[in-house]
Amino acid sequence: MAKTKKKLSMNGEIWYRFRKNKAAMIGLVILIFILLIVIFADLIVPYSKCIDQVGRDRLQRPSLKHFFGTDELGRDLFARVIHGSRYSLFIGVATSLMALVVGAVLGASAGYFGGVVDNIICRIIDVFICVPPILMSLAVVAALGTNLKNLIIAITISCIPGNVRLVRSVVMTVSEQDYIRAAKSYGTSNFRIILRYVLPNAMGPIIVNTTMSISDMILSAAGLSFIGMGIQPPAPEWGALLSAAQKFMFKSPYLLFFPGIFILLTSLAFNLVGDGLTDALDPKLKD
Amino acid sequence: MSNALLEVRNLKKYFNTSAGLLHAVDDVSFSLQAGSTLGIVGESGCGKSTLGSTVLFLNEPTGGEILFHGDDITKMKKREFHRIRPRMQMIFQDPYSSLNGRMSVHQLIAEPLIVNKICHSKQEISQRVAQMMDTVGLASRLANAYPHELDGGRRQRIGIARALILEPEFVVCDEPVSALDVSIQAQILNLLMDLQDSMHLTYLFITHDLSVVRHISQEIMVMYLGQCMEKAPADELFTNPMHPYTQALLAAIPVPSADSRHKRRELLQGEVSSPVNPKPGCRFAARCPHVSAECCSGSIPLTEVKPGHFVSCLHCR
């Protein structure tokens, strides 16, 4: 008994299990790579190259001068994809976080208090869930007008109902635990219980869901941009790039290929990391 | 008795379920002198845990009075009750689920002090937590450990420290040792009894284990389907059980001695039903070997057959 073995902390254990998951690690590496691109986009290639229209360089194939080729207006596709990552990732992360905050507040109140509060929140959510998310985003963008801010609002709104439901169900299971009763027995206020007891313990599935939803959000944004309801030109968002490329699909397929591959890789990476987190946070699932 | 620390009168707690009204606690009364222990025994579903949490007002009672130092806490205003809350605490059954896994040992024990704004400086809190950890036998090096790194016995010590750091007068112990191994169970029981002496605590000790309840209590109440069947001083209840249910319960305990192997016992038939929309009369009538027609009509009062020995049975007069 003399030598008590050093045990890993809770987070250490999660990281250990995550590291053992090859797919998740691949996802993480891709993610870091894309994050580096986002951070150093200006160093890799100046933004001006995205919007400079060089008349004689129209629809060039990939070459050393233009790694990914150029579009119909002679803009460098490499620069547009690199800078487009900023838009796509920003939209994905921002919408997921906003949806998370709203979902956590509403879901936690519904799950923790139950009764009338739960009923009101759930019925409102039910109404929202009846409308398909893409239609909901379309309607919001159509009503508010097309720009980046409205796009983010639109996608966030379409994502909230699912989040509320998830948080609510997790919070309901956590709320039945004895430590919540214990907290009440020494007079902890409801606000403190939700903040210090319920949410930290409900975090696992919520983190996983948020990670996974980032990729959904990127895809929705790309989708909306694709049909012309999202980011407006000349801003280089990935979905918008795809949309512009469809006219030249057969003549210049590389215009579709590069943005497409980036969308795919990013959403794949987020999904892999999310999957890895699920297993790492809940080891019982695997053994 | 006006000097009782806690007096419970005709306490009722009903739950609305889809099957009907569940009488979890039905008309239970008792009083507790300061520094004594009342043991509540019964099988699962007899309402003993509900009784414990209702007495602490964690559930709102359906009816009845709970007098703490003579003041009825069921009629108190919220703010008044908050002042009394720290003086009544609870120790929980499951040392695994009753601790928030995201908090360290120190944070867990300090939490009640912070919540009730008792200490004002961080230093004062650390000092009191360290003192409390020492009192319950937790090594100070464990202060930064997390509950999942510790075993059941140590976790239960954290639960005890958390309940006692507010220096309560009255503590509800809800099956505090039933999730523990025998050798650890004995350590915790000794600790609880030592603390009762040194901190002058009053316990409401809820358990299904009859040998534990006899060891720790001065008085024992036997519950069945939400009602009190028999209440007597501990030794009296074990030497002279009067209610047929108490007798059956005592006969059913396996005794760890060499000669119990081939001893035939009289077994209680049937199983505990649920107290949803109970029929009038004695709740135990369906399983009672001495049942008669009058058992199933009208209510059976709890009568004092000997000084301090109360029985709720028509046949024990």
Add this chain to the structure above:
Amino acid sequence: MNPVLEVKNLSVIYKTDMETVYAVNDISFSLEKGKTLGLVGETGAGKTTTALSILGLLPERTGQITSGRIVFEDAVLNELSRRELERIRGHRISMIFQDPMTALNPVLTVGDQIAEALELHNEEHLNKWAIEKKVEETLEMVGIPKERKNEYPHQFSGGMRQRVVIAIALVCNPGLLIADEPTTALDVTIQAQILTMICDLQRKYGTSVIMITHDLGVVAETCDQVAIVYAGEIVEYGSLLDIFGGGSHHPYTEGLFGSIPSLTGHAKRLQPIEGLLPDPTDLPAGCKFSPRCKYCTQLCRQKQPPIREQNGHQIRCHYTPDSRTITADAGTARKEDLE
């Protein structure tokens, strides 16, 4: 008389990337036909692991028998192929689990579940009708009216479900029944019913039983032989009378008895064993109980104690009760715990 089951020098480890758990260390015992052996010990002592190794049900990824032989009715169980083992399991050896709430399949009727156990090992080639009849007989045998065979598990109470579990275990008339804490989840009055039933059925069919429990009271009422298990070792083994009688005991056994509050007398204070169960990934050298033992000496800490035997009553300790004394190091575990 040939024993039904013989376990010789069994050792089991659980190996994960991070650590190796020494769950069972060199356990030997044997069980005769129609007798009951009690395996008594605390959580993590290795009781359930022993049972799972007999059945060949150790978790495949981590569990591993490192040495020893398990001989059941002339077959060496730990050397059989998986298919051969499956023929024995559920047919000649059955197990009852602790929690009757999760041991049954909620979407099948109890009758179907009993019939399934029969059909899997249908060596007498019973037809549908005969199986149906056998199911009804089995239900009546465990005290459930046969009309209830078409009901689902959720319609039964805890005690009744445990009866169904026992019916499934006994329907093939096994030679060995392993009961892993069969009454721990039940109330005392129900526990008494179930224990009496197991004993009655055992007497009637001559089944051998391994009763795994932490409750010395349950052992006293059901067992013929008792093995006290601590940290994966049998520290004391003997007949019921050896263990519960007044003779000499292992210090751990004494500690266990000192920890139970008495129902009859009124001892003012319990005499618990100080300290905690040892970490099974890092067992102490020498006697595994030494850090908690009142009588611990230098010798105990260094050398594995031998088994002393007297008329079949085995104790794994360096000392006899006469030769040992309470030593100055007493309660080292406690002191370390507080430092």
